[in-house]
Amino acid sequence: MATVEEKATQPSTTHEKSSALSPSDDAPGPGVALNVSGHKQELQRNFGLLSLCGLGITSGNVWFSLGGTLNVAIYNGGPPGVIYEFIAASVCYWIVAASIAELASAIPSSGGVYHWATVTGGPYGRTCGWFAGWWNAFAWIFGYASVVQIVSAQAVSMYAVMHDGFVTQQWHVFVTYILITWITVSIVLYLNRALPPIEIVAGFFVVAGVFLSILVCAIMPHVNQRPYATNFSVWGDWQNQTGYSSSGFAFLAGMLNGAYAVGTPDLITHLAEEVPHRNIPKAILFQFVFGFFSGFFYLISILYGISSFDDVIDSVYPFPLAEIYRQAAGSKAGSVGLLFLAFVPAFLSCIGCCVTASRVFWTLARDRATPCSHFFSNVNQSTHNPFRAIVFIGVFVTVLGCIYVGSKTAFAAFVGSFVILSTLSYIAAILPHLLSGRKNVVPGWFWMKGAVGFMVNGIACAYIIVFVVIFCFPFALPVDAANMNYASLITGGLSLFVLLFWFVRQSTYVGPRQVILDTHVLAKDAL
Helix, strand or coil: CCCCCCCCCCCCCHHHHHCCCCCCCCCCCCCCCCCCCCCCCCCCCCCCCHHHHHHHHHCCCCHHHHHHHHHHECCCHHHHHHHHHHHHHHHHHHHHHEEEEEEHHCCCCCCCHHHHHHHHHHHHHHHHHHHHHHHHHHHHHHHHHHHHHHHEEEEEHHHHHCCCCCCCHHHHHHHHHHHHHHHHHHHHHHHHHCCHHHHHHHHHHHHHHHHHHHHHHHHHHCCCCCCCHHHHHHHHEEEEECCCHHHHHHHHHHHHHHHHHHHCHHHHHHHHHHHHCHHHHHHHHHHHHHHHHHHHHHHHHHHCCCCCHHHHHHCCCCCHHHHHHHHHHHHHHEEEEEEEEHEEEEHHHHHHHHHHHHHHHHHHCCCCCCCCCCHHCEECCCEECCHHHHHHHHHHHHHHHHHHCCCCHHHHHHHHHHHHHHHHHHHHHHHHHCCCCCCCCCCCCCCCCCCHHHHHHHHHHHHHHHHHCCCCCCCCCCCCCCCCCHHHHHHHHHHHHHHHHHHCCCCCCCCCCCCCHHHHHHHCCCC
């Protein structure tokens, strides 16, 4: 653990000097234990590598996310489009994840991209960090709301499958949404020390769930003497149903579905101050390797098991996997059984999303970047977590749920901006890192040396710049109010809010403290 004996950076100007100070520790005395962010170490380091990997594969649950959005992804090329777009998005995010892991190794802070952007931005670090932090915070709040909504729709669908004549309503999903939100918030609030074993158990359910789901979807059609989809329909029957004349553009736009499933490389970095060893890059690697292979084989099994895509698209159930599993398993009981295998890890993933969202908001609060920052930056000495920040996240997600009752389109507009907001926060840290010649960061134990680092960072930035634009295009043509892509409106509106709030807070906002460690100490403290 870092101490005040380690040297903090001293920028040349008075204004920048203030940015190196912590709001809660403006003048830490000798012997006060600090973490890499320059703050007193307040959170307990309860997580190990296994629990961190469990969190990564549970909250970044790729196979479940792919199945839950298949009825939308199928329009961008049919089954072949779903598979190839997932592969393309995964490759792009491997490169982004490598850039994220490198920075996480060098600066293991719960602030994640917020802290890294402050450092890589050099003289512009305060501004870069401000926008990166807020973009990332909004992204994870929307991501948490999105996962809760999917799990809620799944729960209602499980009930509907077993009750003929039951007609699902939006308020059914909403009531379930509220219950799941506050159950998971309560777990995060009061079971802080139990979170690591919970994530280990959740990781087991993710692995077991995808393995059993693949087996059942691959075997049961044969047992029930139902036909499999043909090789051509799965791998070669390209169907562009987006309305765009260019199949190439439809493919690129369809990568959004894959990006939603795999686009969480910073997920576990926000627990950097709760891990005792150099585990962050290792856990990111495990998350992405498992996520790709589980998602790939899962897609193949369910696409071969679907006998009627029209029934999937026109399903009366709010969760598409309900109809997919009914076809693959050949019975309602089999469908519910498979849904339950997905429901348990999906529910547990909500816990991880709540943890991540609350940690991001808390790190902003402790640097005076949020309203009522002194209130929200508090760490409860009884529960040993940012109690007030966690409650705030629960309230925010509840408000988003109320929007869902009024308009599914409006709710989708908010949660649909997750990918754009998160990738903007990544580029706010990676692009300055690249433009500064990668000189503003002291290397950690994982560091891409020489031309490799420049190439990986450059490709990551190019991908983000190009696809942030593409992902703002309408999902289909012709455009109407229901199928319009409002992500650009939400992102632009929130960015305007962040900009205006910057002018309000820039005089008191200090940003994370930059603690420079010597190579020997960094090797022990970096994760």
